[in-house]
Amino acid sequence: MTVKKVFGRPESLCDVPNLYCSGCGHGVAHRLVAEAIDHFGLRDRTVAVAPAGCSVLLYDYFDVDSIESAHGRALAVGTGIKRANPDLFVFTYQGDGDLASIGMCETIHTANRGENLTAIFINNAVYGMTGGQMAPTTLLGQTTTTTPNGRCAEMEGAPMKMAEMMATFDGVVYSERVALYDPRQTIRARKAVFKAFEAQINNEGFGFVEILAACTTNLKMTPERAQQWLVDDLCETFPLGVYKDVMSGAKQESVASRESVGATAGSGSVKHAD
Ligand SMILES: Cc1ncc(C[n+]2csc(CCOP(=O)(O)OP(=O)(O)O)c2C)c(N)n1
Ligand code: SF4
Ligand SMILES: [Mg+2]
Numbered sequence: 356m357t358v359k360k361v362f363g364r365p366e367s368l369c370d371v372p373n374l375y376c377s378g379c380g381h382g383v384a385h386r387l388v389a390e391a392i393d394h395f396g397l398r399d400r401t402v403a404v405a406p407a408g409c410s411v412l413l414y415d416y417f418d419v420d421s422i423e424s425a426h427g428r429a430l431a432v433g434t435g436i437k438r439a440n441p442d443l444f445v446f447t448y449q450g451d452g453d454l455a456s457i458g459m460c461e462t463i464h465t466a467n468r469g470e471n472l473t474a475i476f477i478n479n480a481v482y483g484m485t486g487g488q489m490a491p492t493t494l495l496g497q498t499t500t501t502t503p504n505g506r507c508a509e510m511e512g513a514p515m516k517m518a519e520m521m522a523t524f525d526g527v528v529y530s531e532r533v534a535l536y537d538p539r540q541t542i543r544a545r546k547a548v549f550k551a552f553e554a555q556i557n558n559e560g561f562g563f564v565e566i567l568a569a570c571t572t573n574l575k576m577t578p579e580r581a582q583q584w585l586v587d588d589l590c591e592t593f594p595l596g597v598y599k600d601v602m603s604g605a606k607q608e609s610v611a612s613r614e615s616v617g618a619t620a621g622s623g624s625v626k627h628a629d
Contacts, residue, residue: 365386365389365390365392365393366389366393366398366418367388367389367390367392367393367398367401367417367418367419368385368386368389368416368417368418369415369416369417369418371415371416373385373412373415373416374412375409375412376570376571376572377571377578378569378571378576378577378578378579378581378582379409379483379568379569379570379571379572380477380479380535380566380567380568380569380570381409381410381477381568383535383541383568384448384475384477384535384544384566384568385410385413385416385417385448387541387544387545387548388417388446388448388475388548389417390545390548391545391548391549391552392417392419392444392552394549395444395549395552395553395556397419397444397552397556398418398419400442400443400444401419401420401443401444401445401446402419402420402421402422402433402436402443402444402445402446403417403419403420403421403422403446403447403448404421404422404424404429404430404432404433404436404445404446404447404448405421405422405423405424405429405448406424406426406427406429406447406448406449406450406453406454406458407424407425407426407427407452407453407484408426408449408450408452408453408482408483408484409450409483409484409570410448410449410450410477411423411484413448422436424447426452426453426457426458427453427454427456427457427458427459427460427461428458428461429447429448429449429453429454429458429461429474430447430449430454430458430461430462430465430470430472430474431461431465432447433445433446433447433465433470433472434465434468434470434472437470437471437472438470441471444473444552444555444556445472445473445555446472446473446474446475446552446555447472447473447474447475448475448477449474449475449476449477450476450477450479450482450483450484450490451476451477451478451479451480451481451482451490451491451492451517452481452482452483452485452488452490452491454474454476454517455476455478455490455491455492455515455517456482456490456491459491462474462517463520463524465561466521466524466526466527466561466563467524467525467526468526468561469524469525469526469527469528469560469561470526470560470561471554471555471558471559471560471561472555472561472562473551473552473554473555473561473562473563473564474551474561474562474563474564475548475551475564475566476517476563476564476565476566477566477568478492478517478532478565478566478567478568478589478593479492479567479568479569479570480492480493480494480497480514480570480589481493481499481570481573481574483570483572483573486500486573487499487500487570487572487573488500488501489501489502489506489511491512491514491515492514492515492517492593493506493511493514494506494514494588494589494592495507495508495513495514495592499573514592514593516593517563517565518530518531518532518563518565518593518598519598521561521563521598521599522598522599524561526560526561527560527561527562527563527599528554528559528560528561528562528599528600528601528602529550529551529554529559529561529562529563529564529597529599529600529601529602530562530563530564530565530597530598530599530600531547531550531551531563531564531565531596531597531598531600532564532565532566532567532593532594532595532596532598533547533564533565533566533567533595534566534567534568534585534586534589534590534595535566535567535568535569535585536567536582536583536585536586536590537582540595543595544564544566547564547597548564550562550564550600550602551563551564553602554602557602557603559602559603565593567585567589567590567593567595568585569581569582569584569585
């Protein structure tokens with residue numbers, strides 16, 4: 356009998372068990388990124404910029420060169436590496452506390468400058484590593500250790516919509532939000548990562564992919580329940596879709612130029628470019 360191998364570990368992932376909690380989105384997101392590195396043959400010239408957060412451990416899992424950044428500074432570090440050596444492929448991988456809270460300044464200025472970088476942004480609605488404090492993306496009413504009565508817009512502001520925000524910057528050529536709750540959406544997430552990688556490979560500018568994922572431990576949910584929470588709650592506040600695609604050959608015009616991002620946010624009207 357001939358046995359055909361149909362599934363395996365991407366070469367860009369080390370052959371080690373990961374220490375993420377069961378049901379955590381980081382493991383799947385790592386795999387998608389590793390598949391993109393393999394697909395484009397980038398392993399020998401990739402630098403991964405690790406954040407502070409649970410995914411600080413990515414340098415144990417990716418078989419590529421990597422560098423640790425101070426909390427929130429990944430895109431500043433990535434800018435320096437890419438400018439010093441434009442032949443490298445540089446991506447950051449950051450959580451919502453890292454990219455949208457302490458690192459918001461670096462994030463918006465890197466995007467506005469249109470650095471030829473790729474940012475992979477994991478929105479799990481909390482500071483996972485430090486015990487589940489409120490993140491900029493925490494949902495209204497969501498209980499966290501710093502919002503014990505639930506996040507309230509008057510006190511803590513509304514959840515920040517990074518994919519929409521990124522689409523407003525001229526320097527950004529690709530911005531999409533995807534989610535990891537079923538195989539179909541995971542395939543879409545894979546496509547989005549590939550597209551953002553292409554933006555950098557083709558020297559087109561800044562590519563941004565927001566990946567909605569579950570932090571099962573801080574949600575205090577089983578993996579199954581957390582997947583349902585992604586569908587019912589997180590995607591409700593953060594509609595999935597392509598918010599900007601002005602890459603050459605893009606089929607879809609920029610959402611930002613077609614209608615105001617404010618009108619789009621929450622409406623669920625943004626369509627995936629399949
Ligand atoms: C300057 C600084 N402030 C605070 C911290 C503590 N800290 C480490 S990770 C983290 C939150 C990370 O949350 P997030 O970026 O959402 O990543 P997740 O763990 O959810 O993947 C914080 C506040 C730090 N390491 N450095
Ligand atoms: S604490 Fe949350 S983000 Fe961190 S590994 Fe566990 S599930 Fe993932
Ligand atoms: Mg987080």
